[in-house]
Amino acid sequence: MKLKRSERLIDMTNYLINHPRTLITSGFFVTRYSSAKSSISEDLSIMKSTLEKQQLGTIEITNGAAGGIKYLPGIGSEEAHKVVDELTEQLADPSRKLPGGYLYMSDLLGHPSTLRAIGRMLASEYMRSDVDAVMTVETKGIPLAQAVANYLNVPFIIVRHESVITEGSTISVNYVSRSSERIQKMELSKRSLQRGMKVLIVDDYMKGGGTVHAMVDLLKEFEAELTGIAVFAEGTYKGQRAIEDFTSLLNVDTSQDGQVQIKAGNYFERNFKDIEER
Template identity: 55%
Template sequence: MKFRRSERLIDMTNFLLHHPRQLIPLTVFAERYRSAKSSISEDLAIIKEVFEERGIGTLQTVAGAAGGVKYQAFVSKDEARSFISELCETITDPARLLPGGYLYLTDILGDPMIVQKVGKMIAAAFIDKDIDVVMTIATKGIPLAYGVANYLNVPVVIVRNDNIVTEGSTVSINYVSGSTKRIQTMVLSKRSLSEGSKVLIIDDFMKAGGTINGMINLLEEFQAQLAGIAVLVEAEKAEERLVEDYLSLIKLSNVDLKQKQISVSEGNYFSKGNTSYS
């Protein structure tokens, strides 16, 4: 069956979106659609133009016998700023206040559309980084980690606070929680992480950064490398920040339980992330 051009464009777009950061040789498309490589190249040029105009992503072309095309996630600056603004408005709802000054974020982390958008934004911010694995700690960071990993096309590694029989032998370390100053334990299966892996750490909320710092120390036990750190929300007023180089979408500046007010603002996303926006 020979595809019409309109059919090729639709199917090719779908194929690329489902294979982010994967180099696809032109011969794959030529054989898939029984078309000449010259026709495939013209189709890809159209897709690239639309992707970039609509803020969907970009296509990178690699020349040579071993070359091909690769889809990279991309978010326009206006789209990113609009999304963060909407998210800030959502988080400032007084109904989110919990005893002790904590915020209820479970509904946000359980919303597939929000998680997908956050994942794409974080992945786009690390577009130029070489990343093999996305790491997070159970449990609230898991949806975000999968959202990011989807666009980076890499596996997710989940650090836990206790052993699980089905994960086999593990490596464990003790770390000091930045907020409670308590000594806690984190555990990771030995099979989860290969030596030399480049790891992007993801978390939903960071106060002092004790948990993230613990994951960084855990990487050393596996002789893995830290590729970056990204969080959905950071607390601005942390007494002693244990992590310095990180990306955040939202900054929590104040929680007033008496007045039932939550003050948030844009994080450092636009100053720390990739700056090649349209």
């Protein structure tokens, strides 16, 4: 269908948002819009400069026979800080405090707009890394894993606590959750991961890191590789964590007298270090 530039830019923006991190040949758009290659090149250069100006990410252009373009979503430091500030404020509401020093946060990880924002933030860190899949463990980690996978455009894999018939045969690991000190089991369908796949582990909350560590063990069982670990919130943990290298958006600091203090996690140190130090 022949489209005008203004129409092409609208359709192209929609197409790129729905195909992040995917190589698209310029021939694809030439055919889609029955337009000259030179017009498409110009469209793409307007697109790239606008996305960068609005801090929505960038378009990577590769030349040559196997060349094409890739939309890499991103987020600006200012918007990212705004997201974390809003989350911090919402979580500071005293009515969220639950017995045992826990915080009610399921509603936040059930809001599409919040999930889009934090998914884009966490995915941005790994936009140029090799990631073939995102992995999480049921239940509360799922929405976050899906949101991150959505921006990386890779499948997400859900580790289960129990065998379910609809998953087929599984591989399982036992582990001790460092915070609860209980022995638990997690299992993953054999069909869901192939050997050599590069995996980003995502979870909603990490204290001692025992659960995340068990997922790392599970990756080893599948001969898959760990690309990184990203959590929504890290909680205070006295002692050596099972996991040292991870990204957190928030830090939930619970003192002995039950006071809870919410602040930004290590995300900004890891992602906007240059800007932060200015």
